[in-house]
Amino acid sequence: DVKVTQSSRYLVKRTGEKVFLECVQDMDHENMFWYRQDPGLGLRLIYFSYDVKMKEKGDIPEGYSVSREKKERFSLILESASTNQTSMYLCASNGEAAGTGELFFGEGSRLTVL
Amino acid sequence: AQKVTQAQTEISVVEKEDVTLDCVYETRDTTYYLFWYKQPPSGELVFLIRRNSFDEQNEISGRYSWNFQKSTSSFNFTITASQVVDSAVYFCALIIGGANSKLTFGKGITLSVRP
Numbered sequence: 001d002v003k004v005t006q007s008s009r010y011l012v013k014r015t016g017e018k019v020f021l022e023c024v025q026d027m028d029h030e031n032m033f034w035y036r037q038d039p040g041l042g043l044r045l046i047y048f049s050y051d052v053k054m055k056e057k058g059d060i061p062e063g064y065s066v067s068r069e070k071k072e073r074f075s076l077i078l079e080s081a082s083t084n085q086t087s088m089y090l091c092a093s094n095g096e097a098a099g100t101g102e103l104f105f106g107e108g109s110r111l112t113v114l
Numbered sequence: 115a116q117k118v119t120q121a122q123t124e125i126s127v128v129e130k131e132d133v134t135l136d137c138v139y140e141t142r143d144t145t146y147y148l149f150w151y152k153q154p155p156s157g158e159l160v161f162l163i164r165r166n167s168f169d170e171q172n173e174i175s176g177r178y179s180w181n182f183q184k185s186t187s188s189f190n191f192t193i194t195a196s197q198v199v200d201s202a203v204y205f206c207a208l209i210i211g212g213a214n215s216k217l218t219f220g221k222g223i224t225l226s227v228r229p
Binding site for chain 2: 035040041045048058059088090107108
């Protein structure tokens with residue numbers, strides 16, 4: 001079974017802190033994604049990557065950056081956390097060309113910024 | 115631009131009732147894929163189905179069935195004889211064919227099944 005593992009289920013950070021959210025998948029998938037989920041807004045794409053060292057902006061990239069140094073790992077970085085970044089963050093991967101296949105999700109990381 | 119609308123936000127039913135979750139999509143592309151995902155209280159989204167735009171055949175999987183109608187741009191999901199374990203948030207999603215496409219999700223429907 002594909003497994004997507006997010007490093008932390010729950011984090012509490014202070015405004016201005018730098019935050020790293022790590023995601024690792026074990027199925028050699030080319031495509032990886034970061035979403036945030038907020039009540040009433042559904043899932044919104046932050047960044048995605050179709051290959052190592054490659055990244056593309058999603059719909060809401062402001063305030064975030066990403067890193068994909070290895071195929072299995074996709075990190076989301078909040079350079080200076082703000083309270084409006086309090087949210088559930090979901091990482092996903094898939095192995096199909098153009099990303100049209102089934103997404104496999106991690107369990108999510110719930111971030112609270114105080 | 116593509117869009118997915120799930121007009122229902124919350125649905126509550128009693129166990130054994132049938133329930134239909136609506137999904138309406140918008141896209142100008144002729145090649146696209148539609149999905150349904152389930153998010154139980156544990157938080158991890160689980161894939162339920164993928165349908166491509168050239169396959170309008172309805173699908174049934176146990177108590178779950180999907181009705182895809184291009185004429186109305188809808189991809190509705192019906193749970194027959196609902197159970198408490200069906201309680202979850204359900205998302206409909208759309209991606210167009212082609213390189214580097216992005217999956218667009220609807221806002222989700224929270225389904226509560228009461229015993």
